[in-house]
Amino acid sequence: MRSFQFDRAASTEQALKAGQSNQAMYLAGGTTLLDLVKLDVMQPERLVDINRVGLNRLERQDDGSVRIGALVTNTTLAQDNYIVQAYPVLSQALLAGATTQLRNKATTAGNVMQRVRCHYFRDNVSPCNKRKPGSGCSAIEGDHRSVHAVLGTSQHCIAMHPSDMCVAMAAIGATVHVQGPKGERTIDFLDFHLRPGDTPEREHALAPGELITYITLAPPLANSLSGYLKLRDRASYQFALASSAIIVQLQGDRITDARIALGGVGTKPWRAHEAEQSLRGQPANDETFRRAAQLALQGATPYRHNAYKIPLAQQAIVRNLQTLTGGVA
Amino acid sequence: MSDSISPNRRSFLKSVGVSSLAVASAPVWVQAIQAAPVDDTQQSLQPGEQRITLKVNGQAHTLNVPANAILLDVLRDRLQLTGTKKGCDHGQCGACTLHVNGTAVNSCLSLAVSHDGDEITTIEGLEKDGKLHPVQEAFWEHDAYQCGYCTSGQIMSAVAILNDPSIGSDDSSVREAMSGNICRCGAYKNILAAIQSARGKVKGAS
Known part of the structure; x- marks a missing residue:
C-alpha cells in the first residue's frame, strides 16, 4: 500500500485544518477508503483520522427528528431504539447492508461517501471515466449485470450507487451538515449525490476540504408505516440488484401520503417523486401499486445485461407496498 | 458426540493430547500464546x-x-x-x-x-487459565471446520454475536450475523451448530 502522512484530529477544527492540504482525505471507518487505497484506486497524500473528534452522538430533536453525528456507526444507528421505532425503514436498510463486522466499523458519513462497486472502477486498469476522466466507460460495453444502474446513467458512466442506508435517507428526507474552509453549510440529501452526466468523477456536492459533521433526518411522517425491501443474488452480504425504501401513510384503505426511494438501480439514491404522487388519495390495492411502480421506472434506460432490473425494481415497489399495507386490498 | 461412546478424530487427538502430556501444565493445544511485550521506546522513530x-x-x-x-x-x-x-x-x-x-x-x-x-x-x-473458551470448545466438539483457515475469524465473530443481546438466538439470525465470515470449505452447518451449543456457556449470552 502507498505511503501517506497520517494525522489524528482531536477536534473538528483540527481535522478541517489538516484536511485543507492537497490530496488530503478524511478517514472514518475506513471500510471503503482503505480498501481502495490498497487497490491504489484512491491515492491520498495525507489521511486525517476523524474517529476521535467527538461527532459520534445520536440526538433526538424536539420536533421528533434526529441529528446523527458523522461518526455514528451503522450498527449503532441500526440498533438505536428510537430509530427502530420511528424510522424502521432506516434500521432495516442498514441491517440489509454489508456484514456485522463492516457495520461495526462503517460510519454514517462514510456510508454516504462510499464509492461505486463497478469492477472496472475497482480494477485500476480498465478505462473508467470516474477514475480517469476521458478514458471511457468499460462497463457500458462490458459486464454490467449486477452493480450498474438503469436510472440516472449517462454515456460516460453507469455505475450504481451501492448504499442501502442512503436509499432509506432519500425516502425519509435528510439534510447533510458540512463544515469547510468557508464555514458551515447544509446540503439537501437529495442534492448531495450527483448523477454522472459529463463529469462522473464528481460524485457529491462537497467542496475540497469540506467535512460532513452531521446528518439530520426529517421528522417521521405521522402515523406512517415504513420498510426496506432488498432483492439480491444471495440472502445476505450482497449489494442490491433492486431495492425499495417506502414510507406510507394510510387512512382506512386509502393512501394519504407516501415516500419512495430506490436502490440498486440508480446512479444515486433514487427518490421517485412521481410514483409517490400517484399514490396519494388512492386506494391501497395492486392496481395503485403497479401504476406507482411503472411511474418510478418510467425514464429507465436498460443495458444489455441489466434490463431485468426494471421489472425487478417495479416488483420491489409493489411487494413492499403490499407488505406495508397488509396485503392486497 | 460424547468421547466415551463414539470417539472421533478430534476427541481422539484431544484425549491423546491430555494423557501424553500429563506432566505439562496444560495440553499443547491450549497452551497460552502470549506475545512477548514489545517496547520500541528506545528505538528512534523512522521517517513516516x-x-x-x-x-x-x-x-x-x-x-x-x-x-x-x-x-x-x-x-x-x-x-x-x-x-x-x-x-x-x-x-x-x-x-x-x-x-x-x-x-x-x-x-x-x-x-x-x-x-x-x-x-x-x-x-x-480467548483461552483462560489453560482452558479453551466455550466457543472454541464448541467448534472442537462440532468439527466446525475443515482446513481451519477461516476458523479464528469465525470464532471471534461468534463470541461477539453470543455476547450481543440485540442479535436473535434463532438459527437464521445467527446465520445472518455470521455472513461476514466466509468458509471456503463450506463448514457452515457445523459452525452454526457449534455456536448454538455454546449459547448459555458464554457469559452474558442470551
Whole structure:
C-alpha cells in the first residue's frame, strides 16, 4: 500500500485544518477508503483520522427528528431504539447492508461517501471515466449485470450507487451538515449525490476540504408505516440488484401520503417523486401499486445485461407496498 | 458426540493430547500464546513512523509503526500473533476478524495508528487459565471446520454475536450475523451448530 502522512484530529477544527492540504482525505471507518487505497484506486497524500473528534452522538430533536453525528456507526444507528421505532425503514436498510463486522466499523458519513462497486472502477486498469476522466466507460460495453444502474446513467458512466442506508435517507428526507474552509453549510440529501452526466468523477456536492459533521433526518411522517425491501443474488452480504425504501401513510384503505426511494438501480439514491404522487388519495390495492411502480421506472434506460432490473425494481415497489399495507386490498 | 461412546478424530487427538502430556501444565493445544511485550521506546522513530500503544490480549505493547501499517499485519508480523488470518485483505471474507474494545471488526481494513490506546482481543486471547473458551470448545466438539483457515475469524465473530443481546438466538439470525465470515470449505452447518451449543456457556449470552 502507498505511503501517506497520517494525522489524528482531536477536534473538528483540527481535522478541517489538516484536511485543507492537497490530496488530503478524511478517514472514518475506513471500510471503503482503505480498501481502495490498497487497490491504489484512491491515492491520498495525507489521511486525517476523524474517529476521535467527538461527532459520534445520536440526538433526538424536539420536533421528533434526529441529528446523527458523522461518526455514528451503522450498527449503532441500526440498533438505536428510537430509530427502530420511528424510522424502521432506516434500521432495516442498514441491517440489509454489508456484514456485522463492516457495520461495526462503517460510519454514517462514510456510508454516504462510499464509492461505486463497478469492477472496472475497482480494477485500476480498465478505462473508467470516474477514475480517469476521458478514458471511457468499460462497463457500458462490458459486464454490467449486477452493480450498474438503469436510472440516472449517462454515456460516460453507469455505475450504481451501492448504499442501502442512503436509499432509506432519500425516502425519509435528510439534510447533510458540512463544515469547510468557508464555514458551515447544509446540503439537501437529495442534492448531495450527483448523477454522472459529463463529469462522473464528481460524485457529491462537497467542496475540497469540506467535512460532513452531521446528518439530520426529517421528522417521521405521522402515523406512517415504513420498510426496506432488498432483492439480491444471495440472502445476505450482497449489494442490491433492486431495492425499495417506502414510507406510507394510510387512512382506512386509502393512501394519504407516501415516500419512495430506490436502490440498486440508480446512479444515486433514487427518490421517485412521481410514483409517490400517484399514490396519494388512492386506494391501497395492486392496481395503485403497479401504476406507482411503472411511474418510478418510467425514464429507465436498460443495458444489455441489466434490463431485468426494471421489472425487478417495479416488483420491489409493489411487494413492499403490499407488505406495508397488509396485503392486497 | 460424547468421547466415551463414539470417539472421533478430534476427541481422539484431544484425549491423546491430555494423557501424553500429563506432566505439562496444560495440553499443547491450549497452551497460552502470549506475545512477548514489545517496547520500541528506545528505538528512534523512522521517517513516516508513529509510536503507538496497543493492548493486545491484556498485554501492552509500544510500537513504532509506519502510518500505512495495517493492524492485521502488525499483529502477525510484529507481535507474531499469527492466529488472526489474512484472507482477502479487503474486508470481504472475515478471516481477520478480531475485537477492538469488545467490538468485532475486520482488522485488514484498520490502520494500526488509528488504534493507539485501544484494547484488542485476538483468537490467542480467548483461552483462560489453560482452558479453551466455550466457543472454541464448541467448534472442537462440532468439527466446525475443515482446513481451519477461516476458523479464528469465525470464532471471534461468534463470541461477539453470543455476547450481543440485540442479535436473535434463532438459527437464521445467527446465520445472518455470521455472513461476514466466509468458509471456503463450506463448514457452515457445523459452525452454526457449534455456536448454538455454546449459547448459555458464554457469559452474558442470551
